[in-house]
Amino acid sequence: MTARSGLRIVQDRIAALRRAVISEVEDRNRLIFHILRGGVVVSVAVLLFGFILVVLAGQSTIPDRSIPPRALEEELFRFTSAGYLSLGVLVLIFTPVLRVAFSLLSFLEERDRLYVLMTAIVFTNLVTSLFVLA
Amino acid sequence: MSPFEVLVLLAIAAFLAGFGGSYLGIGGGVFLIPFMTIVLGVGIKIAIATSLIGVIATSSGAAAVYVRDHLTNLRLAMFLEVATTFGAIAGALVGLRLPDFFLFIVFGVVLFYAAITMARIRETAKQRAYQAGDESSLSKRLNLGSVYFDQEDQGVYRYRVERPVAGFGASAAAGLFSGLLGVGGGFIKVPAMNILMRVPMKAAVATSNFMIGVTAAASAFIYYSQGLVDPGLAAMVIIGVFSGTNLGTRAMVKAKASNVRVAFAACLAALGVAMVLRLAFPGVPL
Numbered sequence: 001m002t003a004r005s006g007l008r009i010v011q012d013r014i015a016a017l018r019r020a021v022i023s024e025v026e027d028r029n030r031l032i033f034h035i036l037r038g039g040v041v042v043s044v045a046v047l048l049f050g051f052i053l054v055v056l057a058g059q060s061t062i063p064d065r066s067i068p069p070r071a072l073e074e075e076l077f078r079f080t081s082a083g084y085l086s087l088g089v090l091v092l093i094f095t096p097v098l099r100v101a102f103s104l105l106s107f108l109e110e111r112d113r114l115y116v117l118m119t120a121i122v123f124t125n126l127v128t129s130l131f132v133l134a
Numbered sequence: 135m136s137p138f139e140v141l142v143l144l145a146i147a148a149f150l151a152g153f154g155g156s157y158l159g160i161g162g163g164v165f166l167i168p169f170m171t172i173v174l175g176v177g178i179k180i181a182i183a184t185s186l187i188g189v190i191a192t193s194s195g196a197a198a199v200y201v202r203d204h205l206t207n208l209r210l211a212m213f214l215e216v217a218t219t220f221g222a223i224a225g226a227l228v229g230l231r232l233p234d235f236f237l238f239i240v241f242g243v244v245l246f247y248a249a250i251t252m253a254r255i256r257e258t259a260k261q262r263a264y265q266a267g268d269e270s271s272l273s274k275r276l277n278l279g280s281v282y283f284d285q286e287d288q289g290v291y292r293y294r295v296e297r298p299v300a301g302f303g304a305s306a307a308a309g310l311f312s313g314l315l316g317v318g319g320g321f322i323k324v325p326a327m328n329i330l331m332r333v334p335m336k337a338a339v340a341t342s343n344f345m346i347g348v349t350a351a352a353s354a355f356i357y358y359s360q361g362l363v364d365p366g367l368a369a370m371v372i373i374g375v376f377s378g379t380n381l382g383t384r385a386m387v388k389a390k391a392s393n394v395r396v397a398f399a400a401c402l403a404a405l406g407v408a409m410v411l412r413l414a415f416p417g418v419p420l
Contacts, residue, residue, distance in 0.1 A: 028208075029201050029204065032197075032208075033198045035198075037198040039194055040194045040195050040372075040376055044372060048373075050369065051369065061137060062365075062369075063365055065361060065364070066368075067365075068359065068361070085366065085369050088365075088369060089187060089369070092191060095190065096193065096194065096347035096348045100215075114275070119212055122219050126219060129223055129352035129355065130351075
């Protein structure tokens with residue numbers, strides 16, 4: 001066996017190992033990628049829309065007070081810039097929460113009890129701080 | 135400074151914070167908060183709230199790429215997030231009663247220790263390859279060991295995770311600081327994973343970036359509901375950070391692990407100096 005063919009065998013083994021590792025986790029990682037990336041992209045898009053509203057309304061200043069979640073719906077229907085800028089920020093804040101919820105589902109699917117428990121604790125902590133502390 | 139100038143400067147700062155944050159595995163709050171309070175003259179509470187939003191943007195933007203590129207250890211992240219979220223809530227509830235001086239001393243010592251250790255340890259491919267092997271029974275039960283693909287040398291590395299309990303404790307402390315100071319806590323999590331738990335540098339950076347968004351989200355909503363989020367400032371930060379992470383992640387994935395280490399160590403040392411200055415001159419808002 002020449003050194004070259006030996007090297008080829010090693011390279012093939014490495015490539016096979018890499019493919020095996022990647023395909024095993026590919027689907028789940030892809031979805032997490034889309035959740036996180038999608039959250040940021042949607043947030044940026046809503047924020048840019050908010051800035052367009054600032055220009056269209058001829059406002060000389062950008063709103064500096066956020067809209068409380070309860071009053072948000074009305075502001076969105078009236079197409080105020082403050083409403084859409086606040087919505088963009090909220091979309092971003094909820095992106096990691098959505099990701100943890102997805103992790104919970106994927107560990108449930110794997111029947112990995114220990115990690116279902118841990119993810120449930122993290123999710124509970126998050127929801128607690130979102131709604132009880134706030 | 136006119137409001138327009140403030141927004142433009144803030145977007146540039148956020149771009150740099152997003153770049154540096156995604157390269158180093160931190161949220162970038164440690165840069166943004168001093169910049170906003172000192173240079174832009176923004177109030178400390180609004181600066182913290184805006185910074186938390188920036189941390190979430192850095193985390194989500196960067197973590198997406200690192201998860202796709204298989205640098206992130208998802209199990210390790212979940213395990214440590216249990217500690218950080220409890221820490222963050224404790225930080226928001228009781229941490230405020232701890233004396234500032236005590237916190238800063240502990241924090242400063244940890245920073246300098248981590249900076250020196252990270253600069254001294256050299257991470258070579260050979261060393262990484264030797265990190266596979268028997269793990270402790272707890273790590274094994276938690277299935278923490280993982281594999282990652284390093285673009286630096288096109289290598290696939292299997293690594294074990296050591297000292298899970300110590301890492302869990304350090305993450306709880308990191309969570310406490312983020313609840314307290316409005317930062318992601320990445321500058322504690324990365325050294326904790328890299329030095330204590332022996333996770334390779336790039337995997338540690340990616341995993342830290344993945345975790346900090348969750349920690350910051352908890353605090354960010356509290357600040358939001360108290361009306362402390364300025365949507366204009368937050369919007370500029372999100373847009374700036376998003377552009378920054380697009381470049382930062384690309385640089386980190388290709389970078390040499392040793393370069394990431396040195397950059398991180400330098401950053402920690404600078405932070406330590408800033409802490410000491412703050413202790414020496416209590417009036418300086420950092």
